[in-house]
Amino acid sequence: MNAKRIFAMMLMLSLVMVLGAGCAKKTTDSMPSSATKVEISDKDTDWQKSAPAPESRSLTEDEIRAQQREQAQREVGNVIYFAFDSFELTPESRDVLTSKAETLKKYSLFNIVIEGHCDERGTSEYNLALGERRAKASQQFLNQLGIATERMTIVSYGKERPADQGHTEAAWAKNRRDEFMIQN
Amino acid sequence: MKLKIWILTLLLLLASGDTLNAAQTLSVDIFGPGQTRVNILVLPARGVGGASATALARNFGEYVQGDLGFLPFLRLAYLNEVLGGDPSRGVKSDDIDFKPLQMGRIDLVMTIGGSGQDIEARVYETFTRKLLVGKAYSQVGADGVAHVADRFCAQLMRVLTGKSGFFDSTLAFSKRVGGGKELFTASALGRELTQITRDGGYNVSPSWSKDGRQVAYTNISDRGHRLGLWDRGRRFSRLRKFAGDVVISPTFTPDGKIAVALSMGGHPDIYLLDADFKVSQPLAPSWAISVSPSFDLSGRKMVFCSGRLGGPQIFLLNRDTGVVERVTYEGTYNTRPSLSPDGRFVVFARMTGDGHRIFIRDLVANQERQISFGPGSDEDPSFDPDGYFVSFSSTRGGGAKIYVTTRYGDAAKLIPTGPGDAMAPAWGVATALD
Numbered sequence: 001m002n003a004k005r006i007f008a009m010m011l012m013l014s015l016v017m018v019l020g021a022g023c024a025k026k027t028t029d030s031m032p033s034s035a036t037k038v039e040i041s042d043k044d045t046d047w048q049k050s051a052p053a054p055e056s057r058s059l060t061e062d063e064i065r066a067q068q069r070e071q072a073q074r075e076v077g078n079v080i081y082f083a084f085d086s087f088e089l090t091p092e093s094r095d096v097l098t099s100k101a102e103t104l105k106k107y108s109l110f111n112i113v114i115e116g117h118c119d120e121r122g123t124s125e126y127n128l129a130l131g132e133r134r135a136k137a138s139q140q141f142l143n144q145l146g147i148a149t150e151r152m153t154i155v156s157y158g159k160e161r162p163a164d165q166g167h168t169e170a171a172w173a174k175n176r177r178d179e180f181m182i183q184n
Numbered sequence: 185m186k187l188k189i190w191i192l193t194l195l196l197l198l199a200s201g202d203t204l205n206a207a208q209t210l211s212v213d214i215f216g217p218g219q220t221r222v223n224i225l226v227l228p229a230r231g232v233g234g235a236s237a238t239a240l241a242r243n244f245g246e247y248v249q250g251d252l253g254f255l256p257f258l259r260l261a262y263l264n265e266v267l268g269g270d271p272s273r274g275v276k277s278d279d280i281d282f283k284p285l286q287m288g289r290i291d292l293v294m295t296i297g298g299s300g301q302d303i304e305a306r307v308y309e310t311f312t313r314k315l316l317v318g319k320a321y322s323q324v325g326a327d328g329v330a331h332v333a334d335r336f337c338a339q340l341m342r343v344l345t346g347k348s349g350f351f352d353s354t355l356a357f358s359k360r361v362g363g364g365k366e367l368f369t370a371s372a373l374g375r376e377l378t379q380i381t382r383d384g385g386y387n388v389s390p391s392w393s394k395d396g397r398q399v400a401y402t403n404i405s406d407r408g409h410r411l412g413l414w415d416r417g418r419r420f421s422r423l424r425k426f427a428g429d430v431v432i433s434p435t436f437t438p439d440g441k442i443a444v445a446l447s448m449g450g451h452p453d454i455y456l457l458d459a460d461f462k463v464s465q466p467l468a469p470s471w472a473i474s475v476s477p478s479f480d481l482s483g484r485k486m487v488f489c490s491g492r493l494g495g496p497q498i499f500l501l502n503r504d505t506g507v508v509e510r511v512t513y514e515g516t517y518n519t520r521p522s523l524s525p526d527g528r529f530v531v532f533a534r535m536t537g538d539g540h541r542i543f544i545r546d547l548v549a550n551q552e553r554q555i556s557f558g559p560g561s562d563e564d565p566s567f568d569p570d571g572y573f574v575s576f577s578s579t580r581g582g583g584a585k586i587y588v589t590t591r592y593g594d595a596a597k598l599i600p601t602g603p604g605d606a607m608a609p610a611w612g613v614a615t616a617l618d
Contacts, residue, residue, distance in 0.1 A: 123519040129473040154429040
């Protein structure tokens, strides 16, 4: 609120200065007759009202970036899934990854983290290795589509972070996955 | 917690000579083909001169019985198995009528005496009437009585079997804290529970150095995998990043190096790190996943889990010859092996239709058998320093908890670790933190 008020005050001051300069030169005698005459009035103006509202100001660079980041996250956020003890990409996963590659080309400033996850049926250490293979499968596929490997970081969580806490095949299927996060 | 007690481990008069003789009389071969079972009766605690027992002595007796319950080669007998009830008038051999004990097939009898903050404990062999173990402890505080009971049972186990690693070890394990996991230590009986790391993220796969001074582990966070190293002396942990994307299953070798699965060549292989954490050539490399190394006491044999032939199976590397041998043929998913210190036995987790179960393979006799039976899933088996007990984590009670069985598959006992899931127990020779 304070920031808004200060912003409005500064705007007001600068307008006063501009108009003040105008007021100093009231006569336009030296101007050619064809020139448009400017009527200058000294009457009071409600500066507060005419100053543009702070809300309508244009977005800062950071805000634009945050918006883009959000948009990019929405576009790359789709999860891909795997079969048990497998890191093979299904045809559906390849389609999803292809559209992610387009997004990453569009938002070339952003890097991503690829998280590899497993279901609870495997044991923890082997799952950490399997999670890496899953994340790597996506990384390699995206790399083939022209995304630099340096833009993609891999983190394998194994079975530490299930998306679904259940103990059914449906839950396990949701947990064998790669997740994609915009990093910066 | 600092124990505020002075334990005088005074061997009672005549005890040393008798212990030696008695040990020759009765010993338990816990590594023999058929496990013998010895009946032990713990008599009710007594006061001095006919006085009733102190609460401290009674407590001591309860802790001892709890401890002995972890030793499957002992069976706790009940007083009603003895004709005529309590056959003792005091705590020494002259005060005990051994005949009804012998008739009741009680092999060992324990007496407890206490006055004030002093406790005396003796175990006699009933058939020879000889003293096996006799100890006196003075200035025992209420908070130290469990520790004293543990020390007495360690001595009894040592006299009976020649081993006491179970009581002398500290377990390090991973435990759920908030949304992540941190490392804790506790004695094998669940005492002295202490949180040792506060790194954030997930701390998993702890492994003790053989001197008990360090614990290596994996830290997983949004910054990736890092090798954690906790220093017991400084009570301090630090994290180290490596090239590649993973740091999995760091394990100390007997000579103080760390073997760890790193992904230097596109998939996890097992590498040895030198003292400066420099990575050397991989051990038993392949095109597929290799994780979970475990060494025998010589450090020349290494078992590990690898997907080099398809699904995960257990393999054995002879580091002298470089030969890699497949260990498991049954089942399609065998993981997380632990090699016994003598290099003869491998315990591992096998996926069955009912979840994972712990199996043991005798590498000499080429025989395999199941030693854990669920329900739920039994994972992360680990041999104790004697190669007799096997700890593992199990979801049999709902959440994951730590249990201990033996290599013979004796009934599993829960090791109390407080609320919250606990897993990946690792044995260290160090005594519990004080």
